[in-house]
Amino acid sequence: MDIQQLRTFVAVAREGSITRASERIHLSQPAVSAHIKAMEETLGLSLFERTPRGMILTGDGERLLARAEQTLGAHRELLEEATRLKGSLTGRLRLGMGCNSGPEALGRLMTGFAERYPQVDVELRHGTSRSIAEGIRNGGLDAGFYNETGEPGDDLNVVDVLRFAIYLAVPPGTVDAKDKPDWQKLAEMPWICPAPDTCCGEAAEALFRRHNFRPTRIISVDREQVTRTLIAGGVGVGLLHAEAARSAEADGEVDLICKAHAAARLVFASLRERDDDPLLQAARSIVTAAD
Structure with missing residues (x-):
């Protein structure tokens, strides 16, 4: 069981719906369902009752919810402490920007880095939506804003900025x-x-x-x-x-x-396998705080 599955479990429990949970944590509905199924199989417990009104916690699910939230809180505190131990963020963030993507979102991110992490150099590159996504996947970019009309794929951690x-x-x-x-x-x-x-x-x-x-x-x-x-x-x-x-x-x-x-959606995306990268965590924190 990984930390993302716990986040999914808490989101479904709080939202009472696969659809609303997927919007809250920016995962596709099939991915949310797969996380819940994997947790139930790992634990050997039924966590939710599926009803026409949505997802309702079982008794076992109710008892595990508080523990899951405590675990997520501890995980968040651990990452924050690690960041403090390492000191101020430094480095370079290679950021892609779609040609007709929202400049307001980019402005908030750039301002946020200038105020909170002045030692980080942000390198901005413009391109089409497809070239930004490809740049993230092939390592040419660390993250990017681009407009999306479909589903970006589970290999990307995608934050919806605007619909x-x-x-x-x-x-x-x-x-x-x-x-x-x-x-x-x-x-x-x-x-x-x-x-x-x-x-x-x-x-x-x-x-x-x-x-x-x-x-x-x-x-x-x-x-x-x-x-x-x-x-x-x-x-x-x-x-x-x-x-x-x-x-x-x-x-x-x-x-x-x-x-x-x-x-259509304006999204902020990065590779899911780099979720623990401090620079990308900082960027996502600024983007989600602006929502």
Whole structure:
């Protein structure tokens, strides 16, 4: 039994739901279920009763909950004491940043390191969502912020920073926004899209597959503000994150046709096998404290 399984057990006990627990500890629902099953098999006990209302602790589970919380507290204190014994954090944090990821989250992390750990050098590198994730996996980056439209994989420790929708936007008056989208008509218009390895690029490719069409022309743009300007100027149609989409609609710059993706996420990720790295623990602490 490992410490992550204990965290999962406590989260499910407190939330009473696999779904809510997965959101709280930033694990997929299958991973949460697997942790609970592994604990029950290791202990030889049934910890939860599965009901239509959610997960309810059994008597054995109730008795073990307090012990689990004490163990997690002791583990946290041990790590804090180890950090104090080692003194101030030093070193270099190689941090990736997606092209259209939230600058506010990056600003909070950079400010937090400057205030708490001034001897840590943060090296910032920009890239697409896919290149940031690949950089973390191949060791080129220590951690990174990027936009995610799918599931990142259990090899990454992922913190959800922000959830947002992605909208398909067109120049005002181009099509009737009240009707269902005419995909064949939209296919004949230029599409302003970033590369397929970005969150909006992935959302666009998913639209093309779902509605069985391919635009006759794609204009490659990797900056959302430029995309917004081109749509407003009547150049073509494109995808905007919810905040930019709503702002552009309110300013009369675009009409919003539909949601291209309902639940994209800005995430902060690092390799799960490096969870005990003091620099990454400090970074996650700053990111989660800002949530």
